[in-house]
Amino acid sequence: MTHTRPSFDGPRDPGDAWAVGPDGTRMWGRFGSAGLLVVDRRRGVLLQHRALWSHFGGTWGIPGGARHQGEGAVAAALRESSEEAGVPAEAVEPLFTRVLDLGFWTYTTAVVRAVRPFEPRIADAESLELAWIPHDGVDRLPLHPNFADAWPDLKAMIASRPVLVVDAANVLGARPDGWWRDRAGAAARLLKALADAAGAGLPAELLGLDAHTVWPRVVVVLEGEAREAAPEAGPPLEVAHAAGSGDDEVVEQVRVLRGDGGAAPVTVATSARGLRRRVEALGARSIGAGTLRDAVEGPHRA
Missing domain, CATH: 3.90.79.10 (Nucleoside Triphosphate Pyrophosphohydrolase)
Structure with a gap:
């Protein structure tokens, strides 16, 4: 001080x-x-x-x-x-x-x-x-x-930067706003919202950290038609395209981040219970899709 x-x-x-x-x-x-x-x-x-x-x-x-x-x-x-x-x-x-x-x-x-x-x-x-x-x-x-x-x-x-892994399909599905009519467009809007929120800073409590605001690395997993979404943002937003199951890709992302004793704190945003159990078994924590959308779309100032 x-x-x-x-x-x-x-x-x-x-x-x-x-x-x-x-x-x-x-x-x-x-x-x-x-x-x-x-x-x-x-x-x-x-x-x-x-x-x-x-x-x-x-x-x-x-x-x-x-x-x-x-x-x-x-x-x-x-x-x-x-x-x-x-x-x-x-x-x-x-x-x-x-x-x-x-x-x-x-x-x-x-x-x-x-x-x-x-x-x-x-x-x-x-x-x-x-x-x-x-x-x-x-x-x-x-x-x-x-x-x-x-x-x-x-x-x-400061030992390692926190990572937020987003199960995009599940997060989109948390709101019945017609996303199924244009999956790629809905995914693109989600990417833009996440990029804006990550750039402004997210509430640290969202990632389970003892801080006020955090600027994490964000990895968004896209599957199916949503893979056609064209992200406009760069770091700290990254996009991982699932070749098959989106859940499996989320697990693989967590496995890499937490592998070899990795200390990076990882939070996965999904409401899929089975996926939450899988990533928590790898040492990640999880939050619901609605929790993420409330944080991203609600008022927050760094």
């Missing part, structure tokens, strides 16, 4: 102020605060050695600060990390967020993955240094107490 001495070089945003709790506790950021944890597969995580004058100065944590009025948490974390550490927004993609909610104030940790190499740079007076730290080396540093508390769970969650 970042609770720093405010310094203003330009117009002050209303969010750059203290939030005061019922007991008088003061936390920086009238609209809450947010920080960015960047994960790089080769180099580890990007940490900030905090300036001595800052709250818990001299410890290590993540760049971040107060959210501006009307600003989303992820947008705030990206802006703050750019201002403090020169993190380019186009070089990262979101993985998940976790939220500490004190009632009168929230702190959001936005965890992102580096999709292209970049070197951080000290861009203001809030850092003594910035460094890529291997996962196993983080605990050896004097950490900001709040980051130290959060790190064990964060470390476990």
